[in-house]
Amino acid sequence: MKEFTYTIEDPNGMHARPAGKLATYAKQFDADIRVHAGEKESDGKRLLALMSLGATCGTELHFIISGSDEEAACEQLERFCRESWGRGE
Amino acid sequence: MLFGKKTVSLCAPCTGMSVPLSEIPDEAFAGGMLGDGFGVEPSEGHFCAPVGGHVESVAEAKHAYTILTDEGLDVLVHIGVDTVRLNGEGFVPRVSAGQYVKTGDVIADADLELIRKKGLPTTVAVLVTNPEKIENAEYRHGSVACGRDAVMSFRLTRKG
Numbered sequence: 001m002k003e004f005t006y007t008i009e010d011p012n013g014m015h016a017r018p019a020g021k022l023a024t025y026a027k028q029f030d031a032d033i034r035v036h037a038g039e040k041e042s043d044g045k046r047l048l049a050l051m052s053l054g055a056t057c058g059t060e061l062h063f064i065i066s067g068s069d070e071e072a073a074c075e076q077l078e079r080f081c082r083e084s085w086g087r088g089e
Numbered sequence: 090m091l092f093g094k095k096t097v098s099l100c101a102p103c104t105g106m107s108v109p110l111s112e113i114p115d116e117a118f119a120g121g122m123l124g125d126g127f128g129v130e131p132s133e134g135h136f137c138a139p140v141g142g143h144v145e146s147v148a149e150a151k152h153a154y155t156i157l158t159d160e161g162l163d164v165l166v167h168i169g170v171d172t173v174r175l176n177g178e179g180f181v182p183r184v185s186a187g188q189y190v191k192t193g194d195v196i197a198d199a200d201l202e203l204i205r206k207k208g209l210p211t212t213v214a215v216l217v218t219n220p221e222k223i224e225n226a227e228y229r230h231g232s233v234a235c236g237r238d239a240v241m242s243f244r245l246t247r248k249g
Contacts, residue, residue, distance in 0.1 A: 012150070016117075016173070020117060021117075023218075046163060047218040047219075051165075052186070
C-alpha cells in the first residue's frame with residue numbers, strides 16, 4: 001500500500017472538471033485508488049464519487065493506493081496533483 | 090440471455106434545444122473527457138432528472154447534480170458552463186443527496202437570465218461519466234420538452 005496527501009488548490013474545490021481529470025488519469029492504473037477527505041471516502045476512478053466528497057479549496061485529500069502498480073501509480077498521481085491538476089485549467 | 094441487451098434512455102433535463110456534446114462551449118465537455126452525453130440549450134429554468142436513480146450528490150455550488158441509476162450508470166447533470174464560479178447564486182436545488190428520483194422529477198431551478206448576465210453560457214450538459222458501461226448510443230437532437238423527450242438511447246455493456 002502506498003499513500004500521499006494533497007491539499008486542493010483549485011478555488012472552486014472538487015467540481016466536475018477537476019474530478020473528471022483526476023478520474024480519467026487514475027483509470028490508467030490497475031491499482032485500487034481510494035481518496036479520503038475527512039470522514040468521506042471515494043473511488044478515485046469515479047467522477048461521481050469524487051464529486052460527492054464535496055471537497056472544497058483547502059481540503060486535504062488522502063490517497064491510498066494498493067495493487068500491482070501501486071508504486072508507479074502513487075508517484076505519478078502525486079506528481080499529477082501537484083503539477084497539473086489544480087492549476088490554470 | 091437478455092442481460093446486456095437492455096436499452097436505456099436519457100431524456101431532456103429541461104425544455105429547449107438539444108445539441109451534440111461537441112457543441113457545448115467547454116472543451117472538457119465537448120472533448121468527451123468527462124463522459125458521453127449531450128447538451129441542451131434551455132429555454133426555461135426548470136430542470137428535471139433525465140433518468141431515475143439515487144441522487145448521489147448536489148454540488149456545493151448547486152449547479153451540478155449526480156444520479157446513480159439502478160443499472161450502475163453514473164449520470165451528471167451540469168447546468169451552465171463554468172457556473173461553479175457563481176457559488177450557488179441563481180440556483181435552487183429541489184433535491185438532496187440520498188433521495189431517489191424518477192425520470193422527469195424536478196431537481197433544480199435556475200435563473201437563466203442571471204447566468205447570462207454573468208457572461209456564462211446556460212447550456213446544460215447531461216453525461217454518462219462511466220461510458221465504458223454503454224454502447225450503441227443514438228441521439229435525437231432538436232426541440233425537446235423537459236422530462237418527456239428522450240435525447241440519448243443506448244445499450245448496457247456487460248462490463249462492471
